[in-house]
Amino acid sequence: MKEIVSQKIMNQDLERYLQNFIESKDTFEFADLALHHYLAFNGQDQKAIEWLAAGIELLILSFDIYDDLEDQDNGSAVWMKIDSSIALNAVTALYTLSIQVMCQASHEPEFSQEILNFALQSIQGQHDDIVNAPQTEEACLEMIKNKSGALTALPCVMGVMLATGKYHPIVASYSYELGIIAQIENDYRGLYYLNNDFIQKKNTLAYLYLNKRFNAASAEILSWYENTELFLSLNSKQIKEKLTEAGVVQYLLVMKHLSLQKLKKEIARLELQENKIKKLITGIIK
Template structure:
């Protein structure tokens, strides 16, 4: 049994077709759905459903699609708030229309997810994870973190809550039970993905992190100013035009600079640590699960 990207995308479109009557809003949402090419959260829910012997393909397809509608809503809101990814369809039109579309997707997604309830905890947990993600996003927008520990906690809320939603609800849909161990390690999956995203974002001139001085884990690490390479990277970041020029003309030199500053090793060490903890937790549960 497998759940491919095209199946999820078509189900997302079907949900919108069923739930939305306004023809222009419906067309707008379908256009936004067409922008999606990655369905990692839906896949995570599916893998946990299968690992715990879920049998109903239609149910997990609906859950995975509902979760991906929620992720799309958050992606749109995130891009508008951060002024990122200007090539996306929702960034090319009137922002008020995109905002309304995002809130429509948010409402539809939670309706679909909560209607699948296996017990009273199912909708409660869905709402908890969605709200926690929004609170983490608020701290990110406020540029709240002052330390790496505070930043990791923010990432756990913002990104980890969505991976926790996927894994926990996928499991509950299969067996009706909440599993705290799954919640704990799925938060870590979200942290790993965000750390990777922030690292590769250093090479993306379209990301607003540098322009807005976002306190990512990497920036907070650099601000500890361990060596001359850290100082040079911070100087480049403070002069945004110089940073992007340097990045375009000297990508390999920039990679070397990140290594000399200890950033590459720091990121790799964190990812390895979390991945080992995730692997140990999965082994302890004695389930067949490939992430």
């Protein structure tokens, strides 16, 4: 990724910012998704999958940065410590570069079109998140599918498309569920610290559930997020016990389980050898 930036970005000052952004990246799960699917469907071109994987991780990084800038979250990130206009221009360069790199993996017009379709779908989901559009659990799941699901489907579907030349609807179907699972896990972790989702009363699945105030514990938890000093005085054990008492832990686990069952059901429909399906499941479900 750093080598690609060095090759493609001629402005040295801009390059320095982008290299710093990349330096902060320590996970490459989306590249792994592309690789697992590429190999499962007998992809053979090592250079092509390397271009796709690198471009995907650049795209994911750009979306993470946009997300932080839009939510004014994650203040410790390098892009949050610089002038916002510089950060915004730099991330736009990163996003544009990511599309260019992914499209170099294949010269088929349909390939680049699908990449743009997924990116645009995620941006629209992000818009719904920013304006806090979801008012029901169903609407929230649809927003998650568009925002997180599309970004998760992109590496899976494009990995298969690079290997076979075809869009695979079954892969797309279960990949969206994988994105929903990841977002539910992220929302659950967010319950343990004062993130912007609760400060801004974002309609996450957890918040929508708690806001129904099924019991006294739900109302108490909501009051915690209103009182920063009180919340910071609590330890994780106290928080978890109250979340369990409110039923939100069980609720999120059930929602996650439902998506996991849909995912496994769809993967089983793939016309692949059983050992390849097992290897694929092991590779994408952590």
